[in-house]
Amino acid sequence: MKFATKVLHAGIEPDPTTGAIMTPIFQTSTYVQEAPGNHKGYEYARTQNPTRNVLQNNLAALENGKYGLCFSSGMAATDAIMKLLNPGDEVVSTNDLYGGTYRIFTKVFERYGIKFNFVPMHVPGTIEKKCTAQTKLLWLETPTNPMMNIIDIAAAVAAAKSMSALVCVDNTFASPYLQNPLDLGADLVLHSVTKYISGHSDVVMGAIITNDAGLNERLQFLQNACGGVPGPQDCFLVLRGIKTLHLRMQRHCENGQHLIDFLASHPKVDKIYYPGLPAHPNHVIAKQQMRGFGGMISFTLKGNKMEDALKVLSGTKLFALAESLGGVESLIGHPASMTHASIPKEEREKNGLLDSLIRLSVGVEDAGDLIDDLEKAIG
Secondary structure, three states: OOHHHHHHHOOOOOOOOOOOOOOOOOOOOEOOOOEOOEOOOOOEOOOOOHHHHHHHHHHHHHOOOOEEEEEOOHHHHHHHHHOOOOOOOEEEEEOOOOHHHHHHHHHHHHHHOOEEEEEOOOOOOHHHHHOOOOEEEEEEEOOOOOOOOOOOHHHHHHHHHOOOOEEEEEOOOOHHHHOOHHHHOOOEEEEEOOOOOOOOOOOOOEEEEEOOHHHHHHHHHHHHHHOOOOOHHHHHHHHHHHOOHHHHHHHHHHHHHHHHHHHHHOOOEEEEEOOOOOOOOOHHHHHHHOOOOOOEEEEEEOOOOHHHHHHHHHHOOOOEEOOOOOOOOOEEEOOOOOOOOOOOHHHHHHOOOOOOOEEEEOOOOOHHHHHHHHHHHHO
């Protein structure tokens, strides 16, 4: 089954009781049992919900996985993965990553005896240098947020196998349409479903997909025991959003390329961070493991003055100044003060994340209108 068919049909069947072609919203907290333990597969909605089950099966199919689990947010999904570890375990993570992930690693799980090493994973050989006998997990974002670095997933998997460590790939920026880390050997794929998968800026949700039955069982236990599950209404909205994922991603990629062409020719633009550029350090790897380059772009202006960046950030009309990404509408953001403010300034700048960096989430509007909007803001 090809991707465009999967988004509509994989793991989804008409409702057996009514024939409804759309998965119903099972808005219930509990289920009636004929006798203690004698039920129709559902006992309590934190543990299982039919709407959520359909979504989980659909997401698993999109990532070419066997098992999918949904959580109340991307951070709740991250939290569940971290709870697979024990005090004394070590994590090797990319040094350019979402600020919320950095925060939960350093402010929450370090307190429980887990050690985190942040390294430039996009540079060959850096993973192996930081791994020890205590390394139990490699945490990848690719493309990374917000510097758009590309990490060789297959190479990271090879490094992890030599020490029996797990590999988790945050696939939020690429979406299952552009990249499938499980196919490259990753153990776990994480998504902020809030972003491209839902695609309409009206849901907060996270997901984990795996092919490993043992990992799935452990994560199912954590999903139920810790209770960070999404409601059925949100699951319904995501199922609806997924049906156009392939169409939206095609347009995101097309518009992203139009914006890249504009920025590359603008005299005031300095550096552009986008894996689709031939000059990108890991462009070749991006071509190998991705089927397109997406709609996320970061750039700086010549002079790297904060006031110039703020002028652009406040000067757009179609690009809305807001957190998040991946919706049908275009967004513009300032990582240093918004999505990555929880990372200390010295750490941000060490990774190239300057206060003058601007991040775009290119939507599905008319590309010409988006270019006009940015052109007026840059001046």
